[in-house]
Amino acid sequence: MSTILSIKNLRKQYEDGFEALKTISLDINEGEIIALLGPNGAGKTTLISTVCGITKPTAGTVTVAGFDIIKEYRSARSLIGLVPQEIALEPFGRVISTVQFSRGLFGKSRNDAVIEDILRRLSLWDKRNSQIRELSGGMKRRVLIAKALAHEPRILFLDEPTAGVDVELRKDMWAVVRKLRADGVTTILTTHYIEEAEAIADRIGIISEGEILLVEEKNNLMARMGQKQLEVQLTARLSDIPISLANYELGIADEGWTLIYRYDLKADRTGITKLLTDVSAAGLQLRDVVTRQSSLEDIFVSLVRKDVEKVT
Amino acid sequence: MNWTAIWAIYTFEMARFFRTIKQSLISPVISTSLYFVVFGAAIGSRIDKVEGVQYGAFIVPGLIMLAVMTQSISNASYGIYFPKFIGTIYEVLSAPISFLEIVIGYVGAAATKSLLIGIIILITSFFFVKIEIAHPFAMVAFLVLTCISFALLGFIIGIWAENWEQLQLVPLLVITPLIFLGGSFYSISMLPSVWQIISMFNPVFYLISGFRWAFFGFADVPIAISLLAIGTFTLLCLATVWWIFKSGWRIRQ
Numbered sequence: 001m002s003t004i005l006s007i008k009n010l011r012k013q014y015e016d017g018f019e020a021l022k023t024i025s026l027d028i029n030e031g032e033i034i035a036l037l038g039p040n041g042a043g044k045t046t047l048i049s050t051v052c053g054i055t056k057p058t059a060g061t062v063t064v065a066g067f068d069i070i071k072e073y074r075s076a077r078s079l080i081g082l083v084p085q086e087i088a089l090e091p092f093g094r095v096i097s098t099v100q101f102s103r104g105l106f107g108k109s110r111n112d113a114v115i116e117d118i119l120r121r122l123s124l125w126d127k128r129n130s131q132i133r134e135l136s137g138g139m140k141r142r143v144l145i146a147k148a149l150a151h152e153p154r155i156l157f158l159d160e161p162t163a164g165v166d167v168e169l170r171k172d173m174w175a176v177v178r179k180l181r182a183d184g185v186t187t188i189l190t191t192h193y194i195e196e197a198e199a200i201a202d203r204i205g206i207i208s209e210g211e212i213l214l215v216e217e218k219n220n221l222m223a224r225m226g227q228k229q230l231e232v233q234l235t236a237r238l239s240d241i242p243i244s245l246a247n248y249e250l251g252i253a254d255e256g257w258t259l260i261y262r263y264d265l266k267a268d269r270t271g272i273t274k275l276l277t278d279v280s281a282a283g284l285q286l287r288d289v290v291t292r293q294s295s296l297e298d299i300f301v302s303l304v305r306k307d308v309e310k311v312t
Numbered sequence: 313m314n315w316t317a318i319w320a321i322y323t324f325e326m327a328r329f330f331r332t333i334k335q336s337l338i339s340p341v342i343s344t345s346l347y348f349v350v351f352g353a354a355i356g357s358r359i360d361k362v363e364g365v366q367y368g369a370f371i372v373p374g375l376i377m378l379a380v381m382t383q384s385i386s387n388a389s390y391g392i393y394f395p396k397f398i399g400t401i402y403e404v405l406s407a408p409i410s411f412l413e414i415v416i417g418y419v420g421a422a423a424t425k426s427l428l429i430g431i432i433i434l435i436t437s438f439f440f441v442k443i444e445i446a447h448p449f450a451m452v453a454f455l456v457l458t459c460i461s462f463a464l465l466g467f468i469i470g471i472w473a474e475n476w477e478q479l480q481l482v483p484l485l486v487i488t489p490l491i492f493l494g495g496s497f498y499s500i501s502m503l504p505s506v507w508q509i510i511s512m513f514n515p516v517f518y519l520i521s522g523f524r525w526a527f528f529g530f531a532d533v534p535i536a537i538s539l540l541a542i543g544t545f546t547l548l549c550l551a552t553v554w555w556i557f558k559s560g561w562r563i564r565q
Contacts, residue, residue, distance in 0.1 A: 014565060052406040055565045074314070077408040088399030092331060097324075104320025105407045147403065 004030040004079075004186050005051070005155060010060035012046055012210075020046040022210040023060070030154075033177060033187045034215075035197035037300050038207035044190040045085060047207070048157050052082045064155065078106055081148035085159040085190075087140045091133035095124055098132065099146045106151035118146050122176060138169040145176065156180060158189035162196060174200045194300055206303050213303050221299065229292045230272060232259040235285040242282040248275055317409040321417025322424075325391050329425045336425065337432055340379050344433045347375055348440040351497055362499050363530050368441040373524040374496030375437070380430040380455065381462045381491055381516070385483050388422035388466030393473050396563075405564060411557030419467050423459035430455050443527065450535075451526035457542050458519055464549035471562050490516045495524075500532040515541055 005028040012021040020043045028034055038044050049055040051062050053073060062069045067076040090098060099115055119125040122142040127135060132143065141161060148156060158177070162170040170193075177187050177200055191197055197204055198218070205215040214221070237256040248271070251260035259279070263270045279286065329336050352368035359367040395401040404414060437443060445451050465487075473479040494516030500508050511517050522538025525531035531538065556563065 049402075052402075053564075054402055054405045056560060074408040077406060080406065082402065082406050084399070084402050086399050088402060090328075090394075090398065090400055092328075093324075097327065101320050101324045102403060104323075105317050105403060105409070107314045107316045107408055109316060 035201035081153035325421030384462035389470035
């Protein structure tokens with residue numbers, strides 16, 4: 001897969017001295033969906049704004065399909081569509097005219113068939129003559145996506161596209177993003193919803209304090225960093241872990257009714273068989289045994305926490 | 313030059329004007345009619361001819377200039393401030409267009425709107441007074457240049473303004489007094505000598521004088537000085553806009 005967006009040593013410092021991005025480098029492949037996760041103020045929106053030309057970089061280079069975003073901004077920007085975090089729409093404009101405006105703004109001549117296709121895909125065709133102010137919040141988000149797609153970009157930036165959107169609409173949007181990938185559109189989305197990244201992203205990037213902590217294939221990341229957890233539910237409540245089980249570094253949950261054992265699925269031996277034997281030998285009666293995989297959210301929290309601890 | 317993008321901005325801005333067509337056109341027509349009633353009929357009947365021109369006709373260039381200057385500033389400042397205020401400016405900033413193209417789109421639309429209003433006021437004045445335009449081409453050129461230069465000024469104000477109060481501040485406290493004191497309703501020769509000297513420092517005075525020359529063939533100052541004044545003013549505005557976009561001041565952080 002070829003690189004469509006290349007960010008090299010990108011740094012952004014605002015006039016007040018705040019360093020929003022600290023030398024970020026990132027390559028994004030054509031056709032992939034990459035999710036950028038990070039807490040508030042991590043630099044996600046600044047990164048997007050800088051690539052899209054809304055803010056000026058302090059240092060570093062960004063190329064889009066080989067075009068430098070400063071020297072060849074026309075070619076670079078014509079390949080990018082941006083869906084901003086805030087709902088920013090002219091309230092008195094009509095849906096179809098605001099989408100047509102976006103296409104024209106990006107230098108593309110009028111094409112009613114393309115606009116109709118986009119509006120239909122986003123279930124906006126029936127609302128095409130409605131004023132923006134008459135639409136629901138979810139519909140307005142769809143209009144923002146339609147505007148971003150109006151000039152048929154090859155890269156789509158979605159800055160928290162499903163914030164405040166109900167579950168059904170969120171899933172509809174995921175379907176739209178997947179369809180765009182099928183059409184070859186590269187999607188970079190920032191989100192607070194780990195579930196969203198887990199559901200649709202191919203790769204995950206984690207940003208904190210203006211730095212990229214990691215960028216990795218979602219499945220690899222979950223396999224590499226995801227721990228499994230064995231929950232051993234007991235028939236009798238336990239106040240302390242028996243000395244014979246001390247080596248397993250067990251945790252106690254449910255006020256003593258459950259033992260927690262964390263293990264690495266990729267290790268040669270998980271130690272489960274021996275643990276269960278030793279638990280039985282310790283005179284504990286089992287009621288149930290449950291395993292659970294760490295979610296992306298656990299990984300994210302763990303990484304960001306480590307980063308904060310490193311700084312402090 | 314990305315003409316498609318310029319046209320998109322221009323037509324989008326004009327669409328906003330036509331959405332509020334009643335407010336956009338009827339309001340200046342009514343206020344102009346009121347000016348004619350008050351200044352032309354009530355006060356004008358007590359004033360002798362000015363340089364051989366009936367007072368009612370004499371104030372027509374001033375009235376047009378008053379409307380055109382205030383509307384140009386208001387349209388252009390609102391045109392760029394509103395996207396900043398509601399956040400839609402992101403789209404313009406991320407589009408593959410140059411700053412010059414952005415200015416042509418917004419300022420062009422604002423200037424067109426005020427030009428239309430200027431023409432409507434001129435037509436309205438024909439219902440009240442008899443006017444013959446001595447230099448019609450010069451009149452149109454002056455009108456167009458004034459629309460463009462004051463739309464540029466409005467654009468600068470719209471970029472500078474950080475809230476609605478600031479947006480109104482310069483037009484209300486600076487521009488409107490300059491227009492009223494720039495000879496909209498009188499000839500400078502009617503003022504005491506001290507005020508005549510003070511008026512010479514008012515740039516708007518030269519524009520109104522030049523515009524009046526295009527109508528009646530006489531003016532308070534030679535037409536060349538008026539042309540120099542509006543040319544200098546336009547260049548100053550262009551230079552400021554160029555600097556704003558080059559530095560990204562209050563637009564691109």
